[in-house]
Amino acid sequence: MNNSPTVLEIDTSAIKHNLRYFKSKIQGTTKLMVVIKAYAYGSDAIAIAKILENQQVDYIAVAYTYEGIALRKANIKLPILILHPQIENFELLIAHDLEPNLYSLRTLNHFIKISNSKYLNAYPIHLKINSGMNRLGFKEKDIENLTSTLQNTKHIKIISYYSHLASSESQNEIEFTNKQISLFTKITDALNTNLFIKPLKHILNTSGIINFPEAQFDMVRLGIGFYGFGNSKLETSRLKNVCNLKTKISQIQTLKKGEAAGYNRRFIADNQTDIGILPIGYADGINRNLSNGKGFVYINKFKVPIIGTICMDITMINLDGIKCKEGDEVIIFNHQDHILDMAKINNTISYQVLTSISQRVRREIV
Numbered sequence: 001m002n003n004s005p006t007v008l009e010i011d012t013s014a015i016k017h018n019l020r021y022f023k024s025k026i027q028g029t030t031k032l033m034v035v036i037k038a039y040a041y042g043s044d045a046i047a048i049a050k051i052l053e054n055q056q057v058d059y060i061a062v063a064y065t066y067e068g069i070a071l072r073k074a075n076i077k078l079p080i081l082i083l084h085p086q087i088e089n090f091e092l093l094i095a096h097d098l099e100p101n102l103y104s105l106r107t108l109n110h111f112i113k114i115s116n117s118k119y120l121n122a123y124p125i126h127l128k129i130n131s132g133m134n135r136l137g138f139k140e141k142d143i144e145n146l147t148s149t150l151q152n153t154k155h156i157k158i159i160s161y162y163s164h165l166a167s168s169e170s171q172n173e174i175e176f177t178n179k180q181i182s183l184f185t186k187i188t189d190a191l192n193t194n195l196f197i198k199p200l201k202h203i204l205n206t207s208g209i210i211n212f213p214e215a216q217f218d219m220v221r222l223g224i225g226f227y228g229f230g231n232s233k234l235e236t237s238r239l240k241n242v243c244n245l246k247t248k249i250s251q252i253q254t255l256k257k258g259e260a261a262g263y264n265r266r267f268i269a270d271n272q273t274d275i276g277i278l279p280i281g282y283a284d285g286i287n288r289n290l291s292n293g294k295g296f297v298y299i300n301k302f303k304v305p306i307i308g309t310i311c312m313d314i315t316m317i318n319l320d321g322i323k324c325k326e327g328d329e330v331i332i333f334n335h336q337d338h339i340l341d342m343a344k345i346n347n348t349i350s351y352q353v354l355t356s357i358s359q360r361v362r363r364e365i366v
């Protein structure tokens, strides 16, 4: 069993808190899909899915077929939407009871062909509508083609239509977002009329739930909010941080004045200085941009600077004025603010800090 001191703790009570919060934001009849792509935003998709099975969640979503297969192999029974399946994996997807997003005539026709040849009975699929983000999906001009393609298919069944907002977090793009919402409504209403069907509709991600609750339709897709991040300081303060990254001091080195530490002697001691050596490096997800005083860790609430160049498996910290000993706990992050600080220094967003924590790091559910 892996007992490494470097661990990403996943806080179950924070998860439950965040779920309760978002459920309170939507109507009782609105279904909830939780997005657990990319190892549940860098945490542990299987562990999270097991928790979700007991939390009245209606759906889970992952990006690729193999992420869904891993969940099925772990005996997860919830319906699973595959957001970005590839035709090469359709057979496997069907074999594992996964529900594809079909986002183009190419993917739709290919899926229909397979479903016909296998005599599938109303196999659940989802249709992606491109309402303005121009990533995946069908456009308004495809309505006719979609109608004729879908008219006589008994082997598949459209469970939902969905679309994705490009700027749901932005107050400057409200007009554009509202246009996306109305175009989504228009296209899906036309399909309903043409095909005499009424699948679920959904368009909101986390920021959408916060900023455009009137567009919750039949379901919402909760991602980053589930892990503790809203789209403002205030919203984030109402959520709890789910992923806490910790390690322990492996060794303390005392440098004399003028001595250097690490590759290329990037840290040189001004005075006698104690430095801490941590068993975590850039291969674990600590971005090298945090080297040389840019990033911080936390020991007993004290902010401790990272010094020298972060190595593949080791990070060094300056223990000047910090009371600690070898084996003491070091927090890399255990609050949203720590993650947001890291993201800022790395010129990125919380999503990337979380999803960068590599699979080498042990996960623990607490």
Ligand SMILES: *Cc1c(COP(=O)(O)O)cnc(C)c1O
Pocket (backbone or CB within 6 Å): 035, 037, 083, 164, 204, 205, 206, 207, 221, 222, 223, 224, 225
């Ligand atoms: C990742 C993703 C989400 C979740 O987005 P958040 O901003 O993390 O809430 C929702 N829908 C789609 C299609 C996605 O790819």
